[in-house]
Amino acid sequence: MLTTLLVRTRAVPPDPPRRRGATTLGPEPDRFGLVKAVLAAVPWLKVGIGATVVLLAAMLPWAMDRALTAMDQQIVAVDVHGDFIGESRVAIERAAGEWVGKSYFATDLEAIKSELEQRPWVASAAVKRVWPGRLEIDIREKKPLAYWTDGRLVSRSGELFTPPNPEVAGRLPRLAGPDERVREVITMARTMSERLVGHGLGFAGLSLETRGAWTLTLNSGVEVVLGRDQVSRRFERFITVYENRLASRLNEVSRVDARYSNGVAVQWKADVAMATPKS
Incomplete structure (x- = not known):
């Protein structure tokens, strides 16, 4: 007597068709993996601090210029000091009158010094600013x-x-x-x-x-x-x-x-x- 055996099995999907002339493909690589790795290695905190420092350094001259412009005054008086024998204090004060009304910060003190030392009796001249709007000149005469x-x-x-x-x-x-x-x-x-x-x-x-x-x-x-x-x-x-x-x-x-x-x-x-x- 023949006994019919029924065997239950799971359906196994057939192998995917192979491309002619090609081998079996593996899993597709992550195209952004290298970028992600580089970005992950960057110390973002330090980069941010550095960028901030550079930005502040670049802005400092501009900020200083704006501050000086806001603080700038006109020269309102020139004080002349020295022991005079041949030179005239009045003459130097009169010559210094051309600097009155000019910018306190922008006036070239070296140019003033050079101009004064061209006078025959003047051996040396020292010029300095006195806030907020004065120049002080010390004259040393030739002996x-x-x-x-x-x-x-x-x-x-x-x-x-x-x-x-x-x-x-x-x-x-x-x-x-x-x-x-x-x-x-x-x-x-x-x-x-x-x-x-x-x-x-x-x-x-x-x-x-x-x-x-x-x-x-x-x-x-x-x-x-x-x-x-x-x-x-x-x-x-x-x-x-x-x-x-x-x-x-x-x-x-x-x-x-x-x-x-x-x-x-x-x-x-x-x-x-x-x-x-x-x-």
């Missing part, structure tokens, strides 16, 4: 040491200058020589002046000729010719002769020539005959 050739003045630093009013320097020694040798003349004059003072003599001037010859002038008017060679030795010889022979009679001397090897030649003043009219 004249002596009169120089052609009425010019020479300062203690050895600078030659030509002010319009050299006479305000008062009584000063007179020096002369080539302009390029002015410091040499000053050095020699200082040395001789110090030596003369020690012997009760006054220094009035020193001249250096183009050919190199030196002539000293005392405040009594006596000229001492020293020549070109051995100038210091000849000067000392004059001092010795003065101490031994001329100290009591210097007012009778007109000129001393120290260019001799063993002594000096003295030129005496001419005697003035005193005529008494007869009655």
Whole structure:
């Protein structure tokens, strides 16, 4: 007797058809995976802070400019300070009047300083702002040491200058020589002046000729010719002769020539005959 067995099975879906000439495809890759990985690796907090700092730095000059513009004032006054002999405080204040009314912050202080130092008597100028609307100027004048050739003045630093009013320097020694040798003349004059003072003599001037010859002038008017060679030795010889022979009679001397090897030649003043009219 045949027994019919019924076997229940699950339906198994058939294999998907294969493409001709191709292998079986795997799972499709994520096209944005690399981008996601890069984005995930970025420290966004630090990036945000950095971007903020850069933005603020870029805006700072603009903000400062706006703040200065809002704070800017006009210059309403200029104060001038200094001890003046040759320069005029009034003249400087008048010249400074051109800066009144200009911008407090935009005014070029270096330009003002440069302009002031072009004035003949001005050795240096310091300019500063004083809030809210003033300029303060400190002037240092040149200190004249002596009169120089052609009425010019020479300062203690050895600078030659030509002010319009050299006479305000008062009584000063007179020096002369080539302009390029002015410091040499000053050095020699200082040395001789110090030596003369020690012997009760006054220094009035020193001249250096183009050919190199030196002539000293005392405040009594006596000229001492020293020549070109051995100038210091000849000067000392004059001092010795003065101490031994001329100290009591210097007012009778007109000129001393120290260019001799063993002594000096003295030129005496001419005697003035005193005529008494007869009655």
